[in-house]
Amino acid sequence: SAVISQKPSRDICQRGTSLTIQCQVDSQVTMMFWYRQQPGQSLTLIATANQGSEATYESGFVIDKFPISRPNLTFSTLTVSNMSPEDSSIYLCSVASSRNEQYFGPGTRLTVT
Amino acid sequence: DAKTTQPTSMDCAEGRAANLPCNHSTISGNEYVYWYRQIHSQGPQYIIHGLKNNETNEMASLIITEDRKSSTLILPHATLRDTAVYYCIVRYSRTNDYKLSFGAGTTVTVRA
Numbered sequence: 001s002a003v004i005s006q007k008p009s010r011d012i013c014q015r016g017t018s019l020t021i022q023c024q025v026d027s028q029v030t031m032m033f034w035y036r037q038q039p040g041q042s043l044t045l046i047a048t049a050n051q052g053s054e055a056t057y058e059s060g061f062v063i064d065k066f067p068i069s070r071p072n073l074t075f076s077t078l079t080v081s082n083m084s085p086e087d088s089s090i091y092l093c094s095v096a097s098s099r100n101e102q103y104f105g106p107g108t109r110l111t112v113t
Numbered sequence: 114d115a116k117t118t119q120p121t122s123m124d125c126a127e128g129r130a131a132n133l134p135c136n137h138s139t140i141s142g143n144e145y146v147y148w149y150r151q152i153h154s155q156g157p158q159y160i161i162h163g164l165k166n167n168e169t170n171e172m173a174s175l176i177i178t179e180d181r182k183s184s185t186l187i188l189p190h191a192t193l194r195d196t197a198v199y200y201c202i203v204r205y206s207r208t209n210d211y212k213l214s215f216g217a218g219t220t221v222t223v224r225a
Contacts, residue, residue: 001159031211042200043157043215092156096211100145104156 002027002095004105012111013083020079021108023093028073030096034066037090037107046091049076083112117201122220131188133219135201138182145204146177147213148186150197157200157215160186191223 003026013019023032034046046066047057055068069077080087088111094104118136125131137146147162161168161175163184168175174187188195200218204211 004156033212042217043213045212045214048212094156100162100211101159102149102211102213103159107154107156 001101002029002097002103004093004095004103006091006093006105006108008108009106010109010111012113015084015112017083018079018081019083019110020077021091021093021110023076023078023105025074025095030073032070032076033094033096033102034068034076034078035092035094035104037092039088043092046078080110083110085112088112117203117216119199119201119216119219121217122222124222124224125191127193127223127225128190131191131195131221131223133186133188133199133201133221134183135186136183137201137203140181140203141205142181143205146175146181146184147202147204148173148175149200149202149213149215150195151200151218152194152197160199193223193225195221196223197221 005024007022032049035043036046037043045058046061047055047068049055049068049070051070051073065081067079090107090109092104092107094102096102145162145164148160149157151157161170161173163175163177177184198218198220200215202213
């Protein structure tokens with residue numbers, strides 16, 4: 001299984017600012033994903049981050065609000081832009097393995113005041 | 114991807130087997146059944162997946178009915194650390210399509 005780390009683990013931010021979340025994997029992976037988990041809710045996929053191409057966003061999520069970078073096969077960032085209190089969530093990255101399994105990072109808990 | 118239906122919550126006794134049901138009556142022949150769990154304040158953890166045969170690993174067993182319309186995840190000897198939300202997910206097995214759609218899951222509480 002892959003070992004995934006995220007930075008920061010948590011943050012408290014003011015509305016109108018932006019936060020960049022980093023995701024690091026201990027092995028090279030083709031596909032990385034970013035999810036959001038709002039308080040008391042299940043996980044919702046934001047986008048798929050592919051190395052060497054633009055991220056693919058799910059319905060309801062746009063690049064201007066959640067720009068994603070994927071500079072290499074072990075790293076990705078998600079930026080939450082122009083934050084509002086509604087963006088307060090846990091943001092998780094995950095990777096797909098060659099065995100059709102998916103592994104998740106520990107998450108970044110974001111609170112917007 | 115096919116929709117799944119799980120009970121909202123269930124309790125089980127420590128040391129006993131926990132049987133978690135999942136209905137996926139609209140599953141197609143190319144869709145796998147996956148199980149994940151999320152312990153409080155952690156990222157989801159992969160448990161097991163299967164297509165039509167029963168599967169077993171070090172964490173759990175997955176029993177899929179012959180018509181594939183339902184499945185059961187079995188935790189053979191539940192411990193307090195198995196308290197978590199368990200998600201049953203049906204995913205199309207097409208290569209390069211790894212997206213997972215999480216439902217509400219079953220909140221499992223293991224009691225001493």
